[in-house]
Amino acid sequence: MRNDLLQDVYNTTLGFEQILVVNLPQRTDRRDALSLAASFSNIKLDWIPGVKGSEVLDLTMPLDKGFAPPKEATKGSWRAHLNAIHTIIDRNLSSALIMEDDMDWDLRIKDQLRDFALSSRALIQPLFSNPSAYRDPSFPNPAAEKSITNIPFSFLPDTIPPTFSPYGDDWDVLWLGHCGMYIPNESTDSHSKGRVVHENDKTVPIRGKLHKKYGPPTLQDEYPDHTRIVHHAHAPICSTAYAVSLRGARKILYELSINRYDTEYDNMVRGLCDGVRETKLMCLTVQPALFKHWRPRGSMKYQSDISENEDEWREQGRSWNIRWSVHMNFGRLVMGERGGWVDQWPDE
Numbered sequence: 417m418r419n420d421l422l423q424d425v426y427n428t429t430l431g432f433e434q435i436l437v438v439n440l441p442q443r444t445d446r447r448d449a450l451s452l453a454a455s456f457s458n459i460k461l462d463w464i465p466g467v468k469g470s471e472v473l474d475l476t477m478p479l480d481k482g483f484a485p486p487k488e489a490t491k492g493s494w495r496a497h498l499n500a501i502h503t504i505i506d507r508n509l510s511s512a513l514i515m516e517d518d519m520d521w522d523l524r525i526k527d528q529l530r531d532f533a534l535s536s537r538a539l540i541q542p543l544f545s546n547p548s549a550y551r552d553p554s555f556p557n558p559a560a561e562k563s564i565t566n567i568p569f570s571f572l573p574d575t576i577p578p579t580f581s582p583y584g585d586d587w588d589v590l591w592l593g594h595c596g597m598y599i600p601n602e603s604t605d606s607h608s609k610g611r612v613v614h615e616n617d618k619t620v621p622i623r624g625k626l627h628k629k630y631g632p633p634t635l636q637d638e639y640p641d642h643t644r645i646v647h648h649a650h651a652p653i654c655s656t657a658y659a660v661s662l663r664g665a666r667k668i669l670y671e672l673s674i675n676r677y678d679t680e681y682d683n684m685v686r687g688l689c690d691g692v693r694e695t696k697l698m699c700l701t702v703q704p705a706l707f708k709h710w711r712p713r714g715s716m717k718y719q720s721d722i723s724e725n726e727d728e729w730r731e732q733g734r735s736w737n738i739r740w741s742v743h744m745n746f747g748r749l750v751m752g753e754r755g756g757w758v759d760q761w762p763d764e
Contacts, residue, residue: 420577425529428460431582432659433509435459436500439517440466446517449710453742456749457525464503464514467495477677486680494681497655498673504665511581512665515657519593520710520735520743522619523757528706531569532592533582535612535646536700538567540584541575551575552610561609562602569614581661588664588697589689591649593657593707596630598650606691612646613639619739620644620704621761627736629653635703641763649689649699655682657707667695704737711735712743734760 425431439447447463454461469488472495479485486494500514522528543549551573554561567573578585591597600607620626622641630653635645660668671693672684679687689699712733735741740757742749748757 421579421582422530422533424582425533426526428458430459430513430526430529431533432511432513434462434503434507435513435515436464436503437461437515437517438464438466438496438500440468443517445712449712449743450517450519452746453520456742456746457521457523464496464500466517467492467499471495478674479677483678490680494672494677497681498669501660501665501669501672504660504662505669509662509665511659511661513592513657513659514655515593515707516655516709518709518711519657519707520738520741521707522738523740523742523745524619525706525742528619531614531617531644532590532646532702532706533584534572535569535614535702536583536587536590537575537578538572538612539608539610539646539648539700540586540698541578544574544576547576552608555608555610558600558605558608563609564601565610567610567612569612572612583659583700586698587700588661588667589649589685589699590659591652591655591689591699591701592659592705593654594652594701594705595654595656596628597652597701597703598631599634599645599647599703600650601634604650607648607650610647614644614646615640615642617642617644621737621739622763625761626704644702644704646700646702649701651690652686652699652701653682655685656709657705658685664697667697671695708735708738710741710743737761 429435437450450461469491472491474485477485485491504512538551539555543551551567552565554565583590599611600609620642623636626636635643668685668688671688687693688695688697710733733743735743739759739761741760744758744760
């Protein structure tokens with residue numbers, strides 16, 4: 417396997433030009449926690465100020481005729497994420513990872529992203545032996561092949577090395593943090609059906625402890641314990657952490673800020689990935705997701721800046737599906753420990 421740009425995933429921006437974090441300036445608690453997490457992971461963050469919906473003029477939104485403006489929290493989220501997209505274009509970044517300010521990840525995140533990069537290449541890079549062909553026969557034309565292609569991570573194809581990104585040359589969005597989605601199957605005509613299957617991935621909890629909020633339990637039902645799958649994103653929910661290429665940023669800014677607003681931000685990007693709008697994005701993802709919401713100890717009333725929650729108490733902080741959580745291990749990290757990490761989701 418040719419390494420080329422692969423080692424870039426170990427740099428301070430995870431193989432992207434920048435990491436942009438959307439954060440309401442008033443949420444100093446989240447900025448402090450994420451800064452600490454990034455410090456222990458040798459990751460450099462750039463901050464995009466969150467936007468209050470009251471500051472967003474309705475006339476700036478490309479609302480269809482008769483379409484009522486959304487509630488303030490939804491408007492603020494739309495504008496803040498578009499400001500991050502605008503930053504990619506304004507700074508002429510080849511790519512950037514955009515994340516919300518309450519993300520958690522595994523202490524092994526860079527190794528996980530190396531595996532994801534190898535997997536994404538297997539799906540979208542041409543074969544080295546035949547540059548006009550791909551390992552997935554349903555790519556780039558989903559109608560060309562109805563069956564599912566499972567590509568073992570232990571037997572990846574030899575592909576042409578990418579020149580633009582360690583994750584491949586032909587992508588718009590890498591949906592690395594989400595609340596769930598579908599995996600394309602035989603009846604999916606809109607998406608290529610290739611899957612890179614990484615079995616024996618010890619950073620993945622056993623199936624009985626996997627949490628899935630949205631989408632069918634394909635991963636739990638069809639694959640063994642400790643399996644992670646990389647595939648084309650289909651009906652993703654939550655734009656919590658997603659990488660965008662410059663090409664993708666231009667498409668998103670046009671579609672969501674100039675062309676038409678018709679629903680929440682993440683649902684509109686989902687529409688672009690699913691091809692239900694005028695523009696279709698090339699979107700890849702991973703399940704379980706590599707970035708998840710961290711829910712700290714304290715009142716659940718304050719866990720979201722967009723939706724309302726019950727004023728219940730959470731005694732123990734947690735994040736779903738992240739085993740060696742960087743947040744969970746703050747206590748050991750600040751004391752200089754180098755092992756014995758707390759596992760949120762042990763096998764036993």
